Amino acid sequence: MPAAVWAIVAACVLWGTTGTAASIAPETVSPLAIGAATMGIGGLLLFAVNGPVALRALRDPAARRWLAAGSLGVFVYPLAFYSSMDAAGVAIGNVVSLGTGPLFAALWEWLFERRGLSRRWAISTGIALAGVLLLGLGGVERPGTSPGAGPDTSSGAGASDPLAGILLGLLAGAAYAWYTYASTRAIAAGHPGRAAMGGMFGTGAVLLLPVLLLTGAPILTSGTAIGVVTYLAVGPMFVAYLLFGYGLRAIRSSSATTLTLLEPVVATLLAVAVVGERPGPVAWAGLALILIGITVLVAARRRPAGALSQYHFDHG
Template sequence: MTINSKAAPLIAAGVTVLLWASAFVGIRGVGATYSPGALALGRLLIATAILGVMVARRGFVRPSRRALLLTVTSGLLWFCAYNVALNAAERHLDAGTAAMLVNVGPVVLAVLAGIFLKEGFPAKLVVGSAIALAGALVIGASAAGGRHGDLIGVGLCLFAAVTYAGGVIAQKPAVGELPALQVTWMCCAVAAIACLPAAPALWTETVQASGGAIAGLVYLGVFPTAIAFTTWAYALARTEAGKLGATTYLVPMVTALLSWLLLGEVPAPLALAGGALCLVGVAVTRLKSKPKKLAEVGLSD
């Protein structure tokens, strides 16, 4: 079956949303076993190994200096800093709340894309992002209303959101020059190298870990990292960064559902209300413009 060229990026983005949502739950599940740096390194090493084999089979495209610099930047910001910060944040917040807070990122991304990638600021994108940002602020207020430790989690999530946005902005031009698979592999490799100081902790914690925790680490490395970041890069190469970033506002609702089913954790009612606002924001950014009447464009009889 042949997939329509217009549908393929949407399907890829859908796969990414589902797998990234599961990542928040997975991180929460193994967070008691693995420290933030060790967990990030473990995921990255697994993903780098898997993607490296695939890149070797398809052939390596030599990057220009510009593409190499952009890929390294994306790897450090998004694949390294983002992951470590998120791992640390989920020691203070439940998975659903963390996912909602991190999704301030697409708002930052839309602004940066309009400035640096010249994607502009369509009215629907601005309005939808504003609504979603309001939702994120409601979520933050709900989390901050808890114990003092939650404030640490809120700050870490917001930091993760900014590094995510910066990483995507750096990655967008790179996937225009290099295959999405290769860019993802290079980002993973760069981030893994940056996380190597956590190698002793990863070894010690893995030796002491249960089989379930190790399986959780492997899952995070294969699916939300190796697969989801590749499908994201594929979609990013074929979609405006600002519009694609808006689709990740769907992640929190999926995360909240999975967190409830698998971990028995449910975000506070105020946080859920904020999440609903985020969904409204997504809907607004995805509204299609009504076709103009022939008379309005000078094509009437």
């Protein structure tokens, strides 16, 4: 596989830890505060290390309109994503949010470029989305929340409203696919991936700071909360998006979002091992289908030597 694919895979592994890390935070810290802090602080870090090239991209009218549009997705995504996991559990929140990304990515590409997708891409994504559906329908059991209580078969640790969590996950999936697509358009305007990531996430961070100011006070009252937010901002946010920006230089946004279906797999495994969630047999079958779908996609994206540079030129 090309280095760009490996970079996105590494980013997915980091992203897969977000739900488990967030579950460690005290209950007094809301998912809105965690989301705003994670991408707000992480976005500022991305802008700081890429300042000159990010400013150059923001000054370019062709790139600026896409970076501004993408920043709206950066604003919506963390608020919806962490709220989805809070309502439906780590496994299902991750699966719905990231599993629907390819569907929305294809929609954005069709709306703005009238770009069709290959039959093999449709098959691979269909297999993966079938896995997402099975994982959602399969249910996730969690231990009782009080001594002597029986198992809670809602959706996951801390789950309170699975339907709301699924709807929030759909919103997160649309927002994630949107800022992924917008970043590829900025890159196609002639700017490196780190310029697009720095400019877009820096602008999104400015939008998230008011939310952090309104909701973030409980973070400062707990060393655990500070540690969780620091990890989320530096690892899954800062480092992972540097890797993701590198990967987008050579991979279409629809392909990138399909590859990121690895994230819910990692997130589910960690939810089982650390949080205590227990997917049923149907849910495990869904995980297997997700892996099969990704494998089909990677096989479909192999190209002869020399094709990558032309693909990069065409798609950013």
